[in-house]
Amino acid sequence: MEMRRVTCQSCGASIEWDGRFGRAVTCSYCGSTFLPAASPIQDAWLMTDRVARARYEYEGTLEKLEQDVRFEVMRGEDWSELDLAYLREIARLEAEGKVRKLASFWAISPHPPIYRAMTEGSLQLGARSMVFHKGDEIVWACPMTRDRFELDLPVLIGDFQDERTQRLCGVMSNAMQARMA
Ligand SMILES: [Zn+2]
Structure with a gap:
């Protein structure tokens, strides 16, 4: 076979x-x-938090979200190798107890889950390693978030409720700083 x-x-x-x-x-x-x-x-739903998806489903707007993910987030292409590497790494870290999924998700489509680092550690993305510290929040960064934060890897690590981050976010769209609880 x-x-x-x-x-x-x-x-x-x-x-x-x-x-x-x-x-x-x-x-x-x-x-x-x-x-x-x-x-x-x-699969358009690879990065979407399940609760976020369920909300759209409940509101009858799932198709609209899928269109947005396919054309605005994926830009008509496949997920990149780095995107898939991120998913593997976060699954590994979660299994090892190094990160924990929070009950909130990123406010911007595709609404990826937000994780909290329980300890120090690192994500291995291709040849690059991204260090995180205990208490940091970790989220997959969509192309828009990447552009805004000038990230070359699809991951945002930090304290998204931190004052400094809030001010930094102040110059961006409201959607960027808000989190859906
Ligand atoms: Zn798997």
């Missing part, structure tokens, strides 16, 4: 797959189970 690869819908890891749709696949990295989509890497 010819083995193909599929992207885990929880952590973004690339895993072996027998190519059969409609059969659950278990991720060997994070242990989650999912049904492969027709074009897994283009």
